[in-house]
Amino acid sequence: MSRSSFSQIDCGVAQAAEQIGDKWTLVILRNAFQGMSRFDEFSEHLGIAANVLSDRLNRLAAADILYRRPASQDGRAVEYKLTPKGFELFPLVVFLNQWGERWLGKPEGLRVELCDKSSGRPIRAVAAFAEDGRKLTAQDAVSRPGSGGSEVLRRAREIIARRRPAAIG
């Protein structure tokens, strides 16, 4: 992770990126969604250096994405569980798995298929949808400043607009 923090940047993407924009963080979250919760388990599964794992778990706990609790049977052991905020990252992990399979897949087929427990059927591809259910690509969508305002969006548009007259075509 870069040393300079995004936490004061006035943009939802930047603030989210500050908290989960790290490759180790993403595989830790993947494992948490699979039911893994202990330091030693993450460590064994990921082959990650202890100081890196410790740093990422501390950051995730500080960001209220994971919380620590004593493991049920053993007073000394600690478990890391997903908070509601962390639990809501599920679509992100699903998306990464689907996009990873689509673009970085194996010729033999899917490594892991995420299925609906109740029907046993594969879940849909995570996508952006309009209110009426139409699937939206980036070209179908537009960013609008909300009531909170975004200097970040305003400056991006200013920078892009400055170039336009010379670069159109």
Place this chain on the structure above:
Amino acid sequence: MSRSSFSQIDCGVAQAAEQIGDKWTLVILRNAFQGMSRFDEFSEHLGIAANVLSDRLNRLAAADILYRRPASQDGRAVEYKLTPKGFELFPLVVFLNQWGERWLGKPEGLRVELCDKSSGRPIRAVAAFAEDGRKLTAQDAVSRPGSGGSEVLRRAREIIARRRPAAIG
């Protein structure tokens, strides 16, 4: 970014994380979706060190998420545009914005609202859905090994199962 590569890890999430699991990469992608394409524009907007920006753009081009092309009017200038693989990351950026607003928002309201161009209405929250359209949380879903097989999933289950007898409750 960590030095050890995830590119040989037999897991879609890990492979995706290797290519986009970095906070600078995520804000660069955000800007690319907003129409930004030139080194100097990213540099000015992000206040990022030139060597870091250069590294991230090179990685994104090597991963076939962005491609380089000559800027239309100026033979020397280069543009970085989203490839089809990069363009498909749109739901990820939308999700990060929505999750960032939901959990790291401003009291005044949304900074940026992503809207459907054709209706002008806000787009839906990016989520995981069952085939029949039900919204799925992590608890409603299950990972199944696909035809490509996943040693990573098998080992995760083995590690978790080993703990279960002692930790249940």
